[in-house]
Amino acid sequence: MRIAYLIPRMVSVAVAALSVLTGCRPADPDSNPSKIAVDVVIATPSTLADVSRLTGRSDPYRSAQVRARVAGIVQKREYTEGAEVKEGELLFHIDPSQLIVNLSAAQAELTQARVTADAARDIAQRSMQLVEDHSISTQQYRKDFFAEKHALAVLQIAQAKVRDATLQLSYASVTSPISGRARRALVSEGALVGQDEGTVLTTVEQIDPIYVNFSLPVADFLELRKAQFERPDDGSLKTVRLLLGDGTRYEVPGTLEFSDSAVDPHTDTVALRAVFSNSNHLLLPGMYMQVEVTRASAGKVILIPQQALSRGAGGAYVMVENNGVARQVSVHADSLERNQWRVESGLLGGEKVILEGGALRDGQPIELKKSSAPANVNRS
Incomplete structure (x- = not known):
């Protein structure tokens, strides 16, 4: 009777032990339900982040109004309109x-x-x-x-x-106060000038060299000024290039020469001026053109999609894929370039940046979605 009782009990213990051994068998990694499928992009250095392209307008290096300083009748115009004149050269002759x-x-x-x-x-x-x-x-x-x-x-x-x-x-012999190009005459022979005030006869403009005025956003201006203080011998931070109205590039680079001492409250920009050599007189006063200013962070800016960046109590960060897990990387990204964030520090390029990674935690197992392969960041 006792033996008959023990046999069913031993069978139950054996079944339980077999169940325990079966539960300890390693699980298939591919079937781990804790892994989250994610989309990633490859962080790539931007080709457009090395310059700021702004609208500028050219102004003469020097400009002088030629006025009649005595009252009288203009007898003769002594110069050719649009021609180069020297300082002291006779322009008009007033009846003496x-x-x-x-x-x-x-x-x-x-x-x-x-x-x-x-x-x-x-x-x-x-x-x-x-x-x-x-x-x-x-x-x-x-x-x-x-x-x-x-x-x-x-x-x-x-x-x-x-x-x-x-x-x-x-004063009856009206001469040029500076050397430059004399513009069209504003009076003709026989005109009475200088009767009540100094009548403007023409304008002489020095256009070699020539100025180009433009405005830089405050954020870019601060970045540029900090870099100039840190790298005073870096000539690229003072170099300016031009794209003309027909899309061609002006061959001679210019040099930053002036920045305003105040910020325009209406546009939140700072007025700057660059000087360009203009020996062939290709640039004329009043021309509009595109001005390219070197960014202080040139060569190290990474562009990432907007949905890849998250912000928390510790600042901006992205999640990157590293050996099958998500890793949080702190970045510095305060400005947009078109529809992408400009990452100035934190990424070196080549990282697999996770899209919509804000919901992930550091160290969480992930896997790439099989429906989409990693792609480079769109640089447009």
């Missing part, structure tokens, strides 16, 4: 007839004043001798002395009038 008359009158007045001064000087010297002999009173001597001083003052006034009349006559 009245100015010559004024000079002659001033010279006659000067002669009269000089004679009067000479006579007053002789009287004063004679009075000095007579007063010493007590032949005349001291009062008469002082009167002759002050008459001499007055005559000398009148002489100085006459001399100044002659100099002024000579200067006015010289």
